[in-house]
Amino acid sequence: MTQRELESIRRAVREEIVALEEAVARWRVFHGLGRDGGGDETGFPVYRGWRQDMDVRLAELRAVLARMEGDEFGVCDDCGEDIAPQRLLAVPTTRRCIGCARGREAAGRPGTTPRPTPGQ
Numbered sequence: 001m002t003q004r005e006l007e008s009i010r011r012a013v014r015e016e017i018v019a020l021e022e023a024v025a026r027w028r029v030f031h032g033l034g035r036d037g038g039g040d041e042t043g044f045p046v047y048r049g050w051r052q053d054m055d056v057r058l059a060e061l062r063a064v065l066a067r068m069e070g071d072e073f074g075v076c077d078d079c080g081e082d083i084a085p086q087r088l089l090a091v092p093t094t095r096r097c098i099g100c101a102r103g104r105e106a107a108g109r110p111g112t113t114p115r116p117t118p119g120q
């Protein structure tokens with residue numbers, strides 16, 4: 001993977017983090033809660049589920065950024081081969097090459113975590 005490809009993936013991940021944080025902040029403001037903390041979220045059961053999905057996704061994305069600082073980013077967990085940059089750009093949280101991911105799907109095991117849908 002070239003530095004340029006790595007940079008585009010990093011940028012895409014950062015943009016998604018910002019977008020998710022904005023979505024959470026907007027939701028809180030819309031319901032009269034503070035932008036960052038403050039107010040009671042527990043009265044919104046639907047939100048709690050959505051917020052948990054957001055937190056999981058944000059944690060995954062931040063883990064991607066952290067992995068990018070090391071050498072193992074972009075290397076398949078299963079076979080040790082490089083993951084195609086195009087695949088990483090589309091699914092930055094993936095830790096398997098397309099071949100191994102397909103093999104897992106065929107075996108009925110989950111490959112990558114599905115994205116939560118914002119705004120629900």
Ligand SMILES: [Zn+2]
Nearest residue numbers: 076079097100
């Ligand atoms: Zn693989």
